[in-house]
Amino acid sequence: MAIVYEFVWQVLHVLLHIHRTLITWFRIRLRNWNGRLWSRALTALIVPMALSFPNQKNIVPAPGKRVDRRYRWGADGKSLEKLPDHIGLLIAEEEPRYTDIANLVVWCMAVGISYVSVYDNYGVFRRDNSRLMDEILKQQQELLDLEGSKQLCVEFLNNGTDKQDQQVLSCQSVLKVLSPDDGKLRIVQAAQQLCRAVEQRDKTSKDINVTVLDSLLRESKSTPDPDLVLKFGPVESTLGFLPWHIRLTEFILTRLFKTLL
Amino acid sequence: MSWIREGELNLIEKLSANILKAGPMPKHVAFIMDGNRRYARKRHVERQEGHTQGFDKLAETLRWCLNLSIHEVTVYAFSIENFKRSKDEVDGLMELAKQKFIRLLQEQENLEKHGVCIRVLGDLTLLPLDLQQHIARAVVATRTHNKCFLNVCFAYTSRHEIANAVREMAWGVEQGLIKSSDVSEALLGHCLYSSNSPNPDLLIRTSGEVRLSDFLLWQTSHSCLVFQSVLWPEYSFWNLCDAILQYQLNHRPLQKARDQHREEQALQQHEADRACVADLLQHHGNGKPLDAQRRQEALLNYTASREERVQDFLGALQHKRDSFLTDLTSQAALA
Numbered sequence: 001m002a003i004v005y006e007f008v009w010q011v012l013h014v015l016l017h018i019h020r021t022l023i024t025w026f027r028i029r030l031r032n033w034n035g036r037l038w039s040r041a042l043t044a045l046i047v048p049m050a051l052s053f054p055n056q057k058n059i060v061p062a063p064g065k066r067v068d069r070r071y072r073w074g075a076d077g078k079s080l081e082k083l084p085d086h087i088g089l090l091i092a093e094e095e096p097r098y099t100d101i102a103n104l105v106v107w108c109m110a111v112g113i114s115y116v117s118v119y120d121n122y123g124v125f126r127r128d129n130s131r132l133m134d135e136i137l138k139q140q141q142e143l144l145d146l147e148g149s150k151q152l153c154v155e156f157l158n159n160g161t162d163k164q165d166q167q168v169l170s171c172q173s174v175l176k177v178l179s180p181d182d183g184k185l186r187i188v189q190a191a192q193q194l195c196r197a198v199e200q201r202d203k204t205s206k207d208i209n210v211t212v213l214d215s216l217l218r219e220s221k222s223t224p225d226p227d228l229v230l231k232f233g234p235v236e237s238t239l240g241f242l243p244w245h246i247r248l249t250e251f252i253l254t255r256l257f258k259t260l261l
Numbered sequence: 262m263s264w265i266r267e268g269e270l271n272l273i274e275k276l277s278a279n280i281l282k283a284g285p286m287p288k289h290v291a292f293i294m295d296g297n298r299r300y301a302r303k304r305h306v307e308r309q310e311g312h313t314q315g316f317d318k319l320a321e322t323l324r325w326c327l328n329l330s331i332h333e334v335t336v337y338a339f340s341i342e343n344f345k346r347s348k349d350e351v352d353g354l355m356e357l358a359k360q361k362f363i364r365l366l367q368e369q370e371n372l373e374k375h376g377v378c379i380r381v382l383g384d385l386t387l388l389p390l391d392l393q394q395h396i397a398r399a400v401v402a403t404r405t406h407n408k409c410f411l412n413v414c415f416a417y418t419s420r421h422e423i424a425n426a427v428r429e430m431a432w433g434v435e436q437g438l439i440k441s442s443d444v445s446e447a448l449l450g451h452c453l454y455s456s457n458s459p460n461p462d463l464l465i466r467t468s469g470e471v472r473l474s475d476f477l478l479w480q481t482s483h484s485c486l487v488f489q490s491v492l493w494p495e496y497s498f499w500n501l502c503d504a505i506l507q508y509q510l511n512h513r514p515l516q517k518a519r520d521q522h523r524e525e526q527a528l529q530q531h532e533a534d535r536a537c538v539a540d541l542l543q544h545h546g547n548g549k550p551l552d553a554q555r556r557q558e559a560l561l562n563y564t565a566s567r568e569e570r571v572q573d574f575l576g577a578l579q580h581k582r583d584s585f586l587t588d589l590t591s592q593a594a595l596a
Binding site: 001005006012121183187188190191192194195209210213214235237238240248251252253 | 279280281282283284418419420421423424426427428429430431432434435440441442444445446449471472473474475478479481482483484485486487488506507509510511514515518521522525529
């Protein structure tokens, strides 16, 4: 009997995998098809308008396209009732796609998000953050004009210091690159610090509470906890992302990048 | 038994359970039982009724978990943040909890028959004294049972739990039981309220909210998260099966991530021990550099003595916690 159940279980899981693959395939096709449909519809509307009003400025997007995009995204952001202050991008994919992640970061900043964190559970971005940085700068120039890149500045915050607080104030948006070491390990280091203080009789154990620990774990006083985390990848888990900071964070768990972009 | 509904699965449910059990099953499931108040609004009944129905649903879900051979369940019953709700609602919830714990104590035989061990995780000192005493009696009475485990998070938030664990380690340092260099991820885990349980494999939140709300943030870092839109009092066996299916689909990558994290943890501990030994040799050595074999011996000795210190400290901590509960039960007996 056990063999029968096992066989049925295998069949069930194969069907589930096929179901998931089909849905993903359909979503990608639908997005592409929709994209083509919209661009055709727009062209059909805009061309007659351009022909009937020859004195008007050229409405069809031209080289000024990048400026339009930046203002449009900024306007999109302002039109939303509430924007998160801090978005986390949790990359749970085996092979992260730097261009796609850079795109996402640039879009977040263009819409007006003050803090963006990028995390992967292998610590790849942390170790090799120059590659991500280059990709982001490249996408900033491609998607927005050069002038835009002056407004949006990217800071890598590794350890909070007063000096970095000052630098942050001059930037419109801040990017943080995180790894699992910023999660549990940071909490353990804070605990060691407090225990050392107790060892040296600077503190007693009764002095330790949530507020004390929170102030040690906060990068800087101005950095808010993540309001929203977008998870990309096949695993439905936080995979060690900042356990202390995510107590009220909303999670959107998506399986593939392509369905969002 | 009031806390675990009596009954068996029907034929279709039994068949589905057997099929699911052919694959990897979670050993420990955590529930955020959200949606009682929304359910009460939907059904046009009092809020208190929503919470009562929520408790009944918990009893039913525990029965399903036992049928599915899930032997450990943790539930988020009352958060420290919930104290901010209206006095009426908080008093109502305290009264409901008191009644349920009193009822539990009346069913000692059944508890023993099913081998149910009840644990309550949280800062019990924040609760009314009579409720603390009932809880203490229930926990002490079921302490030795080991067939299935129910952990009820009451007056709990994860941040308080972590801060409390750090405080306990600091207490250990104050008492001279451990050194600050002994503090590690593993030790912190052993100082949490949930130290007697393995980490949850699966975390389910109902009612469609997609937050963790300060629940087991440390323990669920590599758990499968399932957010379901059903309201808790309307939870069904099929919702549970759906969540378990999600767990099975995520099982392998999660196992891989967990193993990798464990390896990194072990490496970090090894490095920390090496650094401590190097420090010790520098301070106590006679200036001559030791050969590799002596260094290795020193490292092994240090690791063994650290582990012994940690075991003694954890024993003392457990004793402190047990005494707190037995003091409450003797207070209750005297009253």
